Amino acid sequence: MTAPLDDASRTRPGRKAGAAVPNSDAVARLAGVSRSTVSRAFTPGASIAPVTLERVMAAARELSYSPNPLARSLISRRTDTVGLVMGHPENPFYQEVLTGFTSRLQRRDLRVMCQTAPDIESVEDSVRSLLRYNVDAVIVTSSGITSAAVGEAHAVGVPIILFNRTVEDDALSRVQTDNRRGGRAVADLLNHGGHRRLAYINGLENASTNRDRLAGFTERLGELGLPPPLLEYGEYSYEGGREAIKRLMLGGDPPEAVFCANDISAFGALDGLRYDLGLRVPDDVSLVGFDDVPMAAWPCFDLTTVRQRRNQMVEATLDSLDLLMRDPDRPPIRHDIPGRLIVRRSARLAPAG
């Protein structure tokens, strides 16, 4: 529970002694003003005479000075740093999300502290660690979070946003694809294709994305008078999908169409079907994924899938972050961004001749 402060690395020496990092004192001396004036020169709203400003800035340029943000944060209680906790970085979708976040945050002149957290407990550790470093906000991607961590963040007034994950705690801001609606759309598509025996290859069992996609899928199947899907476990991974499809197809009552919880597991399922089982897609089995990663469009896969609007989701997250950082007491913000069915060739569109 306690932070490992007693680690050996603490014996490491600090920065080289002779290193000359200019401070406001030096600039003040060179410009012939007081330290507070230098500070004012670097504080946008401050009242300062234009000439003085110019003189200070010239001195600052000469010494290539800029205020030490860490010292500044000691007083301002802002670090201009956002913490990013990534749950499942092996999925290309989240890799693009990560890039989206870092590049856009940079553009807003915010620093990014990255942590990877394989499971929900390490999310707690990560958040705690980020809070110690006084980040101004935390984004948690594709992973849940313990209410303990939420509480600690709330106590110090640091907003948390969940990206593509929901938790029971309804007091949390979040941005996600409308996974349930995505699942429903897939049910409709497969129904149009004339399929009746359907299956779903689960992602991670506890992920809300997985649960919601399945819930929407099953719900809509029910409305259409179709039986609930067969279930298998694919762990959101290529290997998982490839194994899962074999278990499904070699079981008693093989499905006619399979909905995979994400694209990567769908690629695994696709390869399992054609290379391991010698079946054709979509002639023998229809297959649908979720995410629309770039590879899904490659001819080798040509995967019908539900697109998550990555850019839109990232933008929504950053906009929400802005609002929450301005006012930590604001009620939680929630975005459910509709996915978009991308029809390619891996699923039959009409009943077989």
Add this chain to the structure above:
Amino acid sequence: MTAPLDDASRTRPGRKAGAAVPNSDAVARLAGVSRSTVSRAFTPGASIAPVTLERVMAAARELSYSPNPLARSLISRRTDTVGLVMGHPENPFYQEVLTGFTSRLQRRDLRVMCQTAPDIESVEDSVRSLLRYNVDAVIVTSSGITSAAVGEAHAVGVPIILFNRTVEDDALSRVQTDNRRGGRAVADLLNHGGHRRLAYINGLENASTNRDRLAGFTERLGELGLPPPLLEYGEYSYEGGREAIKRLMLGGDPPEAVFCANDISAFGALDGLRYDLGLRVPDDVSLVGFDDVPMAAWPCFDLTTVRQRRNQMVEATLDSLDLLMRDPDRPPIRHDIPGRLIVRRSARLAPAG
């Protein structure tokens, strides 16, 4: 050039006022000791009586106090934070590298500040920004760096390590695959396959990885008495590879075998060959990539390639970092880790019947 300090975000308020972050003063009072004793309790080597230590720690636990690392860094001149500048995050290989770095740095109790930098100028901006935040070291992945940035880092004693990139400045530490040797190995392989008209699909023209792979390839071809390869430009991307192969094959003297600067462009070339041009691999053309990303093993690609030993490279980088952080004046450390030829089915192994 100057940092955009005058941005609007500075008007954003700091952390919630009521937020109670305990400080050493509070702990000192509760434990009935002085503030310096509290400090000592959290400083591993410090001389402190076991009973006092216990009492302080109990008080700290009660207030859930831990020292503010930012305030601490003001004096110690260490932030326990490493800057990571990523050049081309769209390549899955570097996405895995990124994950490797963040998870391993976390394990060493170091924070990671991430920046993405599309070009060499933005690397300079990124490094400067990281230096302002007093990172203890900087890792630059898959991108070059300006000597200005190197100079600034050196001036403040912050080590920089280049990951998979070389620059003229020989005073820089770096870790990379022995790209030249990798290129030579591919030349040998294709020669064994009986190919004589060869081509190389370039990655990014200025990337040292690209130059070295090509140099090794060409060099070894020369030694084997083969003509230098035809050249095309694939930009290290799927689309680039797919277009490049078309230009090559539809040109006057189509090659018998093609070496692609990385796996992703090789996938593009492969799809171009079979889906756009109707050719078979390796029957009509042999194809080799570089990286050995997980997808290369998927049956759909089954790509012969040169494996970069990602984990080993990441470990070597972190070990070097450790040494350099301990002694910034230490001479540059260089690792050239041999790649490994992974033979799959995309390249012929013996001359055609």
Add this chain to the structure above:
DNA sequence: GTGAAAGCGCTAACAT
């Protein structure tokens, strides 16, 4: 509009 003084939370140097 500007300077002096106080203090953010911490550690280091010097006492004892």
Add this chain to the structure above:
DNA sequence: ATGTTAGCGCTTTCAC
């Protein structure tokens, strides 16, 4: 082994 003092680099009163 512990307390006192000074100061890291900055901003923020509060005077003028």
